[in-house]
Amino acid sequence: MVGVPKSTGCFICRKRKIKCDETWPACLNCQKNGKSCPGPPARHTFRDLGARLNTSGAASIATGVVIAPLDQQDRHLTQLTEKFAENGSVVHKFRISHRGPGPRKKAPRRSSSVSLSPPKSPFLRQPSPSRHQQLARALIAAITTGTTGHRMSVFGPFIREVPARLGHNAALDAAVTVLVNVHTLLIRKKAAAEIVSPELYIRAIKTLQTCLEDPQQGMSANTLCASVLLGLVEAFAGPRVGNRYLTHVGGAGRLMELQGPGHYLDPFTKEILRFNRGGIIITCMYERKSCFLASPEWRNIAFDKTGLGFDDCLHTDLMQYFAELPGIFNDLKELDNQYAFRSTGTMNFDLDSSEDIYKPLSNASQSLQFPADHLEFLDDVQPIDSPYSTNVVATAFPYTSARLAILYKIQSLKDNLRSLGDHMDRKLANGTAVLELPSIEENSPISTAYHFNNWRDMTAYNCFWSVQILTSKVLMRFLPPYDPATYALQSECRSIALEICKTWEDAWASRPIGAFHTGLSFVVAYEYCTPDVQQWIVRGLNSLLDYQMVDAFRWSDDVVANMASALAGGGPDREFTNVRVSEHAR
Numbered sequence: 001m002v003g004v005p006k007s008t009g010c011f012i013c014r015k016r017k018i019k020c021d022e023t024w025p026a027c028l029n030c031q032k033n034g035k036s037c038p039g040p041p042a043r044h045t046f047r048d049l050g051a052r053l054n055t056s057g058a059a060s061i062a063t064g065v066v067i068a069p070l071d072q073q074d075r076h077l078t079q080l081t082e083k084f085a086e087n088g089s090v091v092h093k094f095r096i097s098h099r100g101p102g103p104r105k106k107a108p109r110r111s112s113s114v115s116l117s118p119p120k121s122p123f124l125r126q127p128s129p130s131r132h133q134q135l136a137r138a139l140i141a142a143i144t145t146g147t148t149g150h151r152m153s154v155f156g157p158f159i160r161e162v163p164a165r166l167g168h169n170a171a172l173d174a175a176v177t178v179l180v181n182v183h184t185l186l187i188r189k190k191a192a193a194e195i196v197s198p199e200l201y202i203r204a205i206k207t208l209q210t211c212l213e214d215p216q217q218g219m220s221a222n223t224l225c226a227s228v229l230l231g232l233v234e235a236f237a238g239p240r241v242g243n244r245y246l247t248h249v250g251g252a253g254r255l256m257e258l259q260g261p262g263h264y265l266d267p268f269t270k271e272i273l274r275f276n277r278g279g280i281i282i283t284c285m286y287e288r289k290s291c292f293l294a295s296p297e298w299r300n301i302a303f304d305k306t307g308l309g310f311d312d313c314l315h316t317d318l319m320q321y322f323a324e325l326p327g328i329f330n331d332l333k334e335l336d337n338q339y340a341f342r343s344t345g346t347m348n349f350d351l352d353s354s355e356d357i358y359k360p361l362s363n364a365s366q367s368l369q370f371p372a373d374h375l376e377f378l379d380d381v382q383p384i385d386s387p388y389s390t391n392v393v394a395t396a397f398p399y400t401s402a403r404l405a406i407l408y409k410i411q412s413l414k415d416n417l418r419s420l421g422d423h424m425d426r427k428l429a430n431g432t433a434v435l436e437l438p439s440i441e442e443n444s445p446i447s448t449a450y451h452f453n454n455w456r457d458m459t460a461y462n463c464f465w466s467v468q469i470l471t472s473k474v475l476m477r478f479l480p481p482y483d484p485a486t487y488a489l490q491s492e493c494r495s496i497a498l499e500i501c502k503t504w505e506d507a508w509a510s511r512p513i514g515a516f517h518t519g520l521s522f523v524v525a526y527e528y529c530t531p532d533v534q535q536w537i538v539r540g541l542n543s544l545l546d547y548q549m550v551d552a553f554r555w556s557d558d559v560v561a562n563m564a565s566a567l568a569g570g571g572p573d574r575e576f577t578n579v580r581v582s583e584h585a586r
Helices: 011-016 028-033 055-063 131-144 170-187 198-212 221-237 245-259 267-287 296-302 310-322 325-338 355-367 376-380 387-396 398-430 455-476 484-501 504-509 518-526 531-547 557-567
Strands: 075-084 090-098 434-438 448-452
Touching (some): 011 028, 131 170, 170 198, 170 221, 198 221, 221 245, 267 296, 267 325, 267 557, 296 310, 310 398, 325 398, 325 455, 398 455, 448 455, 455 484, 455 518, 484 518, 504 531, 518 531, 518 557, 531 557
Antiparallel strands (some): 075 090, 434 448
């Protein structure tokens, strides 16, 4: 009966259902009847459970019923400790206790299946990921984490290959560490001063320089990638005093030039080169030196269109034409230095000493109308390789001959941009690349805004329009004062500047990555905008600084004008490189 205590008498008394006086070793009842008293019942019952631990017999144990003595069912076994030895053995400590008074709960029905999972032990647990594996996971997450303006996946296919390369190059590991840290803090809206950890950044710079001085690591693709990623760190941090974005980009370009085009045949290095072309060209423009990407040995590698779609081919042609501008700036600089006594200081011709070169330009400009996108007046200029220019001009007028050579480079570039513009304008007109809608910004001086299908198209069009303006500015240096062609070119630049301004809403919506191009395109367009639009541009550029919480640098009319002059080949030469490769690494 439930709740009745169990007898502790001998087995014979219990079988006869009589009270046992429990006098041991033999009770009185057994002594009177001449029976051999079995003594008190055992407090514990031991059974062989070997079959239960046997995998082959697990099924039979699962469905079988094990009957224990009634007194054993009143005991409760509690595990106290579990210790694992180095040899894999396990030591358990148990406590046997009574269940206590009260009704016993019905034991739950055993499931028809038995878990065959082995007991947990240290040598069966999954090993902790290494530091490089953790860094790779963090980078993979950062590539796709955040809003549209924070996703590093837009940088191209090469960024997705970086996680697999971690753990083999100290400079790459250090660069990825600081990049992931910057990306995380940027999403958390930290101030610009807090975005870049000085400790991580300085360590990455020192590690990069150490790898550059190593004969093997210095010329590796991983070291090059580290330099490119440090440039992205600076780009994320935003424009500010001491920004080293161009330093890292220039350093990566210098390293590419030292490695030679033969190092850029595999997919990873080719994608790094494709991504870094624009930055390399801009640094060469500031330095006023020819861009090595435009040289014959590099041209087929840097601007290879094998396997590319139509849009990517247009982008590649654009970058190839863009790469010619630094060479023109370099020619103008050398000409100015070589013939300083003939130069007027403004890069314009002196009427008295340059009458022969003025005449064909002036005659042509008087007889033609000048629509904004055509410069047919240059067709009447005699080619530099003609007998006249070779035998007469080159002999009698070396200064004039040199400037004619530069003039025809500019004319050729302008013609190529005009042909490329036919395709670009067609995509704008048919709506395949962009949708033009009324501006949503209140009191905006720009009535309509462009909304592009993707980030790459937006940056490509801004780059294309910027190159058009810069080419026209260089061409205007060769024209006489008050020439109608100058007014035609200025009108063209004003029209293009308006196109650039229409991209602001898209740039702001995809900030900060989607607004990286504004430092080039809006600065170039500034000169050809009305005063109210110029103020609007400065406010917009400073609003991007506010978004990135940059307070040590502000845009102003003077800052924009100075930068625009430098982008057009004016001002002193600059040098951007952080690469000092040892002689052994060359």
